[in-house]
Amino acid sequence: MDTASISNIVLSILTAVYVVLTFRILKENRRNNELGSYPQLYCEVKVDGSEARLSVINRGNVPALDIGALVLAHYHEDDQDVMSFLNEFVGEGWPERKRIVNTFDGFYSVYDNFGFPVVPAGKQVSVRPGFPKMADQYLLLFQFRNIFGENFFQIYWFHLDHRNRHKGLTLGSVEPHGIARTSRITFTENYLLADKNSQLPACIEKNFSPFFKCSIPSGITAAGILNAHETREVWSDA
Structure with a gap:
């Protein structure tokens, strides 16, 4: 094999390596650009004295938009x-009372919902739901949009650690583990609905909807009525 042939083979190999490396770099840059468009958002429910407080925290570099939080306090x-x-x-006069007469696995719930137009980068907001008393478990359906208008959701489950009750609430699970796209989810008196006639994600149908159907709005409880007249938002750095 002459020198020219060897040079062509080496050049072909180097070109192939260059193409592969360039593709990987472009793919990684695209991934980083996509991640940069997402807020790093998560939620906490903590015990504050004899009350629960919900916090939405954005540790990312971009704002989160159109935040929605539907939180259930579970009682058994x-x-x-x-x-x-x-x-x-x-x-006595509230027709919604009938919603919790039929429990789900012995559970009935009170729900409260919150919405924020924006949670800026590096900020957090804390609110006090209008629940009549502390619960052992809280279930949270959380949604937000990124700067491109895409809607994302997660379900959080918090519970009291009965072995260490003084530590307050523990995060039991998050579904899905990473944020997932979905059509915007709204709710009526009895149902959760996904926009654009799309189906609810399976984990919401299975692990959130049954409890929501056996819940009443916090606004019809004495605590919720009082809470409606208070300023509940507290903003701070994340």
Whole structure:
């Protein structure tokens, strides 16, 4: 094999290596650009004295837009039966009372919802839901949009650690583990709905909707009525 042939083979190999490396660099740059368009957003529910507080935290470099949080406080009939709960915390005239008469696996819930037009980069906002009493478990459906208008969601489950109750609430699970795209999810009195006639994500159908159907709005409880007249947002650096 002459020198020219060897040179052509070496040149071909070097060209192939260059193409592969260039492709990998472009792919990584694209991935970094995409990640840069996402806020690094997460939620916490913590115990504050005898109350729960929900925090939405943005540690990213871009703002999160159109934030929505639908949070359920779970109660169980083993701790307080439904009728006793209703008689203690909910007035007689509310038709929504019937929503929690039929429990889900013994659970009934009170829900509150929050919305923020924007959570800027490096900021967090904390709110106090209008729940009538502390619960052992909280379920949170969380949504936001990025700067391109794409909608994302996650479901958080928090629970009291009965072995270390003084530590407050523990994060039990997050679904999905990474943020996932979905059509915007809204709710009516009885149902969760996805925009554009699309289906709800499977994890919402399975792990959130059944509890929501057995819940009442916090606004019909005595605590919720009082809470509606208070400024509940507290902003700070993340």
